[in-house]
Amino acid sequence: MEQTTVKSPDFQTVIRERHSVRKYDPTFRISKEEMKQMLEEAILAPSSSNLQPWRFLVIDDQAKKEQLLPIAFNQQQIVHASHIVAVLADKESYRNAETIYSRAVASGFMDEATKTRMVERLISEQSPYRKSEAAKDIGLVDAGLISMQFMLVAKAHGYDTVPMGGFNKAQFNEMFAVPERYETVMLIAVGKAAVEAHASARLTLEEVTFWNELE
Numbered sequence: 001m002e003q004t005t006v007k008s009p010d011f012q013t014v015i016r017e018r019h020s021v022r023k024y025d026p027t028f029r030i031s032k033e034e035m036k037q038m039l040e041e042a043i044l045a046p047s048s049s050n051l052q053p054w055r056f057l058v059i060d061d062q063a064k065k066e067q068l069l070p071i072a073f074n075q076q077q078i079v080h081a082s083h084i085v086a087v088l089a090d091k092e093s094y095r096n097a098e099t100i101y102s103r104a105v106a107s108g109f110m111d112e113a114t115k116t117r118m119v120e121r122l123i124s125e126q127s128p129y130r131k132s133e134a135a136k137d138i139g140l141v142d143a144g145l146i147s148m149q150f151m152l153v154a155k156a157h158g159y160d161t162v163p164m165g166g167f168n169k170a171q172f173n174e175m176f177a178v179p180e181r182y183e184t185v186m187l188i189a190v191g192k193a194a195v196e197a198h199a200s201a202r203l204t205l206e207e208v209t210f211w212n213e214l215e
Contacts, residue, residue: 026079028191035060037157047142048138052096054143058085059083065079068167071175077189080194081190085190086186087146087185087188091182092181093129097119101119147185160191161189164189
């Protein structure tokens with residue numbers, strides 16, 4: 001049964017209560033409308049040159065999740081979570097430059113001359129976005145940004161998540177016929193926790209922060 005749980009906790013609560021959850025209520029389903037709302041909020045994340053290379057493959061069909069289970073090394077959140085969101089990176093994101101920057105002009109965010117200059121730079125043969133490995137590296141960073149934003153958004157809606165890198169990427173790509181253009185980055189399980197999430201031990205700020213030079 002699909003359900004909707006929209007909450008508006010303050011930001012400090014969201015970042016402190018977001019923990020990775022691996023056990024989910026298998027009877028709980030987030031509505032498609034709310035999933036779309038969460039993704040709409042997630043795609044406000046920043047990206048390199050605003051090319052927004054993230055792509056989402058949202059999996060809510062139970063039969064497909066069962067097929068995915070062995071590919072994800074039998075991690076039960078695959079079949080128990082409401083949705084699995086596969087985050088992909090478009091290695092040919094430069095192809096959308098004209099569309100994105102034309103919309104920026106139409107919205108009054110930039111002038112036509114600036115748009116033309118930016119688009120020409122992004123699509124030129126010398127552009128890093130035209131080089132496979134560089135485009136992949138850029139896409140991985142942007143996919144990380146959108147993934148974290150989505151997980152925070154989900155927590156603000158009252159749901160829990162866990163990012164997953166433990167799956168056979170080649171088998172996943174084969175199962176879903178992922179084109180070469182896309183790099184499969186991670187899976188994110190999202191749903192209602194079956195057990196209360198717990199915090200994890202963290203390094204201190206002093207252990208991870210340097211000022212002006214590395215020690």
